[in-house]
Amino acid sequence: MNTQFKKGVLEICVLSYLAEKDFYGYELVEAISINIHMSEGTIYPLLRRFSNDGLVETYLKESQSGPPRKYYRLTGAGNQYYQEQLKDWTEFSEQVNKILRRQINV
Amino acid sequence: MYRREFLDLLRYYLRSYPANIINDIIADYEEHFRIGMENGKSETEISAELGSPKDIADEFLAHDIPPRPQMNSNYGGSVPPQMGTAPNPMPSRQTSPLLIILMIIGGIFVFPPLIGVTLALFGAFTGVMLALLATILALGLSGVASILSWVLPIGRYITFFGYNLHPVTSVFLGIFLICLSILIGYLTFLLLGACMRGIKNLYLSIRWKMAKRRGQ
Numbered sequence: 001m002n003t004q005f006k007k008g009v010l011e012i013c014v015l016s017y018l019a020e021k022d023f024y025g026y027e028l029v030e031a032i033s034i035n036i037h038m039s040e041g042t043i044y045p046l047l048r049r050f051s052n053d054g055l056v057e058t059y060l061k062e063s064q065s066g067p068p069r070k071y072y073r074l075t076g077a078g079n080q081y082y083q084e085q086l087k088d089w090t091e092f093s094e095q096v097n098k099i100l101r102r103q104i105n106v
Numbered sequence: 107m108y109r110r111e112f113l114d115l116l117r118y119y120l121r122s123y124p125a126n127i128i129n130d131i132i133a134d135y136e137e138h139f140r141i142g143m144e145n146g147k148s149e150t151e152i153s154a155e156l157g158s159p160k161d162i163a164d165e166f167l168a169h170d171i172p173p174r175p176q177m178n179s180n181y182g183g184s185v186p187p188q189m190g191t192a193p194n195p196m197p198s199r200q201t202s203p204l205l206i207i208l209m210i211i212g213g214i215f216v217f218p219p220l221i222g223v224t225l226a227l228f229g230a231f232t233g234v235m236l237a238l239l240a241t242i243l244a245l246g247l248s249g250v251a252s253i254l255s256w257v258l259p260i261g262r263y264i265t266f267f268g269y270n271l272h273p274v275t276s277v278f279l280g281i282f283l284i285c286l287s288i289l290i291g292y293l294t295f296l297l298l299g300a301c302m303r304g305i306k307n308l309y310l311s312i313r314w315k316m317a318k319r320r321g322q
Contacts, residue, residue, distance in 0.1 A: 025134055026141040039157025044134050045165035065144055070137060 006038050012089055014046055015074070015082040018056065024069040047072055055081055109139045112153040119163030131166065231301070238294045245287035252280030 013032055017023060023031070025047065029040045050056040055078035060068040074082065107115075113132055120128050135156070142152040156162070255276055271279065 024137075024141075026138050029138070033155070039155075039161060041135070041156035041159075041162040042165050044131070044138075045162065045169065048131065048134075048166065049169050066140065069141070070134065 003038075006036060007042075009036070010038070010043070010046060012082075012085050014043065014050070015055075015078070015085060018072060018074040019079060019082050022071045022073045024061075024071050026069075028072065050078065054078070107150060107153040109149040109153065112139075112149075112156065112159055115159035116163060119160050120166060122167070235294070235298070238290065238297075242287045242291045242294065245283050245290065249280040249283030249285075249287060252276045252283060254280075 010032070013036070014028065017028055017031055025044060028047075029043050032038075032043065033040050047056060051058060051072075055075060056072050057075055058070050058072055061071050062068050113135060116135060117128055117132055120131060123131075138156070139149065139152055143149065253276075255273075
């Protein structure tokens with residue numbers, strides 16, 4: 001699939017998962033790469049950017065096997081940003097689909 | 107690619123960052139490798155899934171330049187940050203009329219000498235090249251003449267620095283001269299290539315610096 005598509009969509013997908021629960025990096029990468037085939041390494045730059053912008057905060061939590069893992073949690077600002085992105089995305093995808101269906105249904 | 111190799115490459119491509127940030131980023135990928143291996147994946151499998159270290163580093167660098175130190179503190183949640191754009195772009199530079207006048211005056215005084223120097227350099231370069239070309243030609247022709255003087259005897263010995271040369275000597279002299287001209291020709295070719303490469307690099311680095319200045 002077009003990499004530009006993926007880049008744009010990755011952000012909102014990560015936010016969507018984090019809105020549900022806290023994830024550690026590997027877990028989040030797995031969750032997304034099951035659905036979207038992509039270079040998994042590019043999620044970490046995104047998480048770092050979210051963290052720099054205050055949308056996400058990190059903490060360490062013990063795991064049953066091995067050393068503690070770094071978890072990512074959505075902040076209040078992050079959640080608000082997600083809601084807005086979600087609204088934008090829904091509207092945008094509807095508009096695009098409207099255009100595309102016009103072609104298909106003719 | 108093995109884990110060590112992947113992390114080293116990533117560290118290399120991120121080298122413009124301060125060390126503590128690099129370590130922080132590397133730690134995330136170390137954790138990723140560790141958990142992946144706990145789940146039974148091989149190092150090469152994991153690094154293949156992660157993608158190229160260069161691309162990942164580019165992804166980090168693309169959004170962190172220019173650096174933005176002031177986030178987090180004043181971010182109360184009223185205005186979400188625009189992703190991918192710097193929050194405070196540089197204020198556009200004001201150019202005062204006085205500065206423009208100064209620049210014009212400066213230009214008048216600076217440009218003619220600059221053009222002169224450039225032309226002089228160009229002239230010197232052309233001169234050297236032509237001289238080398240002439241040398242090659244002269245040596246080559248002398249060589250050919252030395253050989254021909256024996257093959258087609260015109261009834262004269264070649265005189266070389268006052269000595270009359272034996273025909274066989276003159277043939278070898280001819281071969282020597284031709285070889286010398288080929289050698290000098292090859293060296294000239296190398297010199298020309300090096301000059302071209304130097305000029306190209308200079309041009310690229312100037313363009314890169316200007317683009318960087320404009321971007322920041």
